[in-house]
């Protein structure tokens with residue numbers, strides 16, 4: 183018996199909302215979801231949520247409308263908050279933007295400087311920062327501009343003056359002082375004239391100075407190893423959800439489990455691996471002879487958890503990628519670590535987006551002697567031409583859950599099989615609503 187429980191579905195996955203509600207034995211809340219002519223999202227909650235425990239279901243994908251769905255979710259949360267809901271839980275079967283967590287884009291940190299004259303890629307690194315941290319006396323040798331050199335000279339002189347009890351030392355290098363005036367400050371003579379002129383004309387003189395006497399900013403010239411800055415939206419999405427009024431988040435197989443740390447509200451990250459594991463156990467004959475394969479190092483922990491639980495061998499594909507642009511992600515070369523010859527290979531991963539990873543992995547596995555290749559994926563985003571790619575690939579079967587709506591994908595992909603997650607989310611909602619532990623959902627067999 184569920185009392186004061188309201189389940190409200192967004193536009194991303196109505197079928198999942200229906201499944202969850204039928205497991206809970208309630209009807210989905212009445213809500214009007216649409217758009218105004220201008221394109222802005224419109225949400226109207228058509229029943230009272232005052233004092234209710236509200237769960238809003240919205241997946242982070244579906245038909246390329248991830249941003250629309252996110253905005254719809256935020257507005258729905260805010261609408262329930264202002265309508266005096268007691269607690270609001272955002273249920274995001276696939277968490278949007280979860281691959282854009284706040285980590286340096288290439289995960290290797292700042293570019294490493296090599297010792298001068300080092301040719302090999304693996305040569306001696308100096309671990310110096312670039313541009314180098316300037317030190318007095320090193321300015322010229324480090325190739326700094328006259329202005330910077332003069333600035334460092336001035337700084338070191340100031341320190342020396344300080345040491346001499348505040349008495350100024352006689353100038354030692356008039357050339358450098360000149361260079362400081364020339365390149366980094368206004369020319370005092372010209373500046374004086376400009377100021378007088380400006381004063382005479384009744385202006386503050388800013389224009390005159392800017393036009394005639396300021397130094398142009400240096401042109402940005404990226405050094406070798408520089409990587410363009412890519413925005414990381416992780417914290418922003420977490421903040422948007424909490425600002426809108428969410429008290430709790432339920433999701434599944436976060437791409438980066440650390441993402442939970444961006445929230446200061448509870449986040450329950452359910453595991454899809456139990457569904458995948460059961461599928462192996464009950465649908466793949468002689469599965470103990472098969473080998474579980476992680477298509478990249480990032481998913482190794484997830485895949486080994488399944489292999490260990492089933493007592494199966496494990497192999498890893500290492501994606502060797504050194505991209506300079508974000509588009510280069512797809513240009514990685516792949517290397518297999520482990521033996522798949524004459525075995526069924528089961529690729530396990532958290533998500534397939536373009537399907538580039540799993541289709542390339544399948545080709546490699548077949549080349550290495552695998553007899554059959556399955557891919558078991560939690561989130562089948564399958565955007566762009568992913569379905570065509572799967573159809574044309576060496577993959578024999580792709581099994582995904584329906585954290586993302588698979589209705590359209592199923593029509594176009596005969597290799598696709600879908601596992602239901604509605605019951606898992608319904609049970610999580612029921613337990614959260616009744617204040618019961620949901621850890622059992624993390625570890626059931």
Ligand SMILES: O=P(O)(O)OC[C@H]1O[C@H](OP(=O)(O)OP(=O)(O)O)[C@H](O)[C@@H]1O
Pocket residue numbers: 281477478479480481531532533534535536537538539540
């Ligand atoms: O279908 P695709 O478009 O090829 O994307 C799928 C891959 O992307 C994700 O990893 P990611 O490339 O973000 O690397 P990571 O696991 O190292 O974070 C995911 O874990 C898959 O391996």
